[in-house]
Amino acid sequence: MEKRTVNPWKWQNERSYSQAVEVKNVQSTLYCSGQAAIAPDGTSSNKDMKSQLEQAIANLEEVITTAGYKCSGIVRLNIYTTSTEELWPHFPILQEWIGRHKIQQAVTMLEVKGLFETLKVELEATVVK
Structure with missing residues (x-):
């Protein structure tokens, strides 16, 4: 797989993402459903944003690795x-995770009226290898 990031500016670097990502010669692609702070028994979290973000990241990583992919392929x-x-005050948690896995990804953040049950944050990813 070949991956090339496209960044006409530098300001996005502080926010841990790329303006565009081009991939060529991909072996396979994994489309992950939105992962949120849901326990293995299916219970939605009612904890604070920080706790929910940490759980959403852990759940996304679990799905990716269970499928045989690496987070660096996001x-x-x-x-x-x-x-x-x-x-936003907890965004460094996500940035540290991105840095630890050397992820280079395009990103979109949307504020929505609501998520399932008591959920506050959901992460959806496309992963290649």
Whole structure:
């Protein structure tokens, strides 16, 4: 697989994403459903944003590795949240995870009116290898 990031500017680097990601010679692609703070028994979290973000990241990583992929293969990450204002102070948690796995991804963050049950943040990814 060949991956090339396209960044006409530098400001996105501080936000841990790329303006575009081109991939060629892909062996396979994994489209992950939105992962949120849901326990293995299917119970939705009613904890704070920080705890839910940490659980959503852990769940996304679990899905990716169970499928036989690596987090470094994430090329697209969509973030859905019920409050960008509440999420933003905890964004370094996501940035540290991105840095640890050397992920280079295009990203979109959307504030939505609501998510399933008591959920506050959901992460949706496209992964290649």
